[in-house]
Amino acid sequence: MIAVRSQLRRRELITLLSGAAVWPIAARAQEARVGEPPAAFIDGFRRGLREVGLVDGRDYVIEFALPQSTAQMPGAAAELVRRSVDILLASGTPSVLPARDAAGQIPIVFVATFDPVATGLVASLARPGGNITGMTSISGDVIAKRLQLVTELIPNVARIAILVRETSPTAAQYVRESQAAAWGMGIALVIENARGVTDLDAMFLAVNGASVLLVADDAEFTARRAEELGIKHRLPTVSGLKEMVEAGGLMAYGGSFAELYRRAASHVHKILQGMSPADLPVEQATKFELVLNLKTARALGLEVPPMLLARADEVIE
Numbered sequence: 001m002i003a004v005r006s007q008l009r010r011r012e013l014i015t016l017l018s019g020a021a022v023w024p025i026a027a028r029a030q031e032a033r034v035g036e037p038p039a040a041f042i043d044g045f046r047r048g049l050r051e052v053g054l055v056d057g058r059d060y061v062i063e064f065a066l067p068q069s070t071a072q073m074p075g076a077a078a079e080l081v082r083r084s085v086d087i088l089l090a091s092g093t094p095s096v097l098p099a100r101d102a103a104g105q106i107p108i109v110f111v112a113t114f115d116p117v118a119t120g121l122v123a124s125l126a127r128p129g130g131n132i133t134g135m136t137s138i139s140g141d142v143i144a145k146r147l148q149l150v151t152e153l154i155p156n157v158a159r160i161a162i163l164v165r166e167t168s169p170t171a172a173q174y175v176r177e178s179q180a181a182a183w184g185m186g187i188a189l190v191i192e193n194a195r196g197v198t199d200l201d202a203m204f205l206a207v208n209g210a211s212v213l214l215v216a217d218d219a220e221f222t223a224r225r226a227e228e229l230g231i232k233h234r235l236p237t238v239s240g241l242k243e244m245v246e247a248g249g250l251m252a253y254g255g256s257f258a259e260l261y262r263r264a265a266s267h268v269h270k271i272l273q274g275m276s277p278a279d280l281p282v283e284q285a286t287k288f289e290l291v292l293n294l295k296t297a298r299a300l301g302l303e304v305p306p307m308l309l310a311r312a313d314e315v316i317e
Contacts (some may be wrong), residue, residue: 041091041111044258048265070094077102087271089264090134093119093170100132107277109267110134111260114170116282125282133277135264137255137285138240143174144181146253149290150212150238151185152308153251159188161210161235166193174216207235215239215249231299242291245316250296255285289313 046056054060067076077098080088088108090099096110100121113121113136122128125136151157162178164171175191182189190210207213213235230237231248239245240254267280293316297304309315 040258041261044261045089045265048262049269051262052266052269054265054269073098074102081106087268089268093121094168096121096132096134097169103131105131107271108132108134109264109271109277110136111264112137112255112257114138114173115140118173119170122282125284127278128280128282129278131277133267133280133282135260135267135283135285137257137260139284140177140180142240142254142285142288143177144184145288146214146238146240147178147181147185147187149251149253149308150214151187152305154211154236154302157187157211159190159210160212160214161190161192161207162214162216163192164216168216171216178214210235213237215244231296234300236296236300236302242289242314245291245293245296248293248296250293250300250302252289252291254288256287256289259287260285292316 049056049060067073073095077088077095081102081104085106088099088103088106090096090108090110091112092110093113096108096113096116099108099110108131110116110121110132111134113119113134115138116122116128116132116134116136117124121132122130147160150160160182162175164174168174171193175189179189190207192207213230215237216239229235230250236250237244238251238253239249240252241257242252242254245252263283267277267283270280271277290312291314292304292309292312294304295317
């Protein structure tokens with residue numbers, strides 16, 4: 001959880017609510033703390049604030065408070081509200097929901113939620129209504145594109161396992177969108193619901209016959225552990241987070257989170273200037289990244305097609 005205290009008016013406080021459920025891979029760096037969003041995301045937010053003329057240390061100060069799990073999110077959100085914050089910046093649907101429940105009339109800007117209309121966060125993308133707006137990163141089209149890339153990477157794939165977090169508010173929708181996309185490609189899906197890290201060993205043993213493990217974007221577990229098991233069981237892992245590929249996953253495709261954070265700063269600035277979140281349209285991801293890990297591919301005995309390699313935005317050797 002990150003608070004940004006504006007120096008322009010003493011009581012202005014922008015808070016980023018985040019946690020282990022949203023960025024499970026953040027602890028992979030020795031200097032990172034559990035639950036803290038990757039530095040690239042916060043750097044993107046700072047860059048966006050600079051672009052609208054706000055200077056760190058002169059106009060605002062970022063403060064961190066980091067819930068360790070989804071269970072701690074409501075308490076963390078309530079504590080921020082007690083500080084009389086002016087804006088809550090919530091990262092991912094598991095953070096937005098407790099922020100919404102605690103915020104009252106405090107404006108909320110979200111980053112990287114899954115279809116905010118379908119999840120009931122906003123009335124529409126063009127006219128959010130209420131006190132919530134932000135940036136959305138994933139949709140049925142993105143999931144379908146991710147599955148298409150899997151078929152390019154592993155031709156003739158017929159069975160894919162999908163790992164979702166059992167308590168995720170978007171798990172059911174993620175599964176529905178995945179099933180619709182897979183059906184059109186003639187791919188069978190195996191749905192695996194994980195409660196946490198301890199479920200992973202059993203889960204990997206349960207997906208016999210699957211050629212790939214597709215990890216939902218907000219699955220709550222330690223990514224490095226999942227990637228280690230993927231190599232051990234020779235099951236490639238694919239997700240929407242580039243950070244998971246950096247931790248050892250095979251491939252990621254999804255919206256650029258650093259870019260979404262940068263663009264969210266514009267919404268924050270407009271709200272601080274007096275605009276209502278109800279009148280600020282929800283913006284969708286416009287920059288998407290394909291990231292491949294060749295080291296993992298070699299460990300799994302996979303050869304990445306040259307055409308796919310040429311289209312990658314980043315290749316990890």
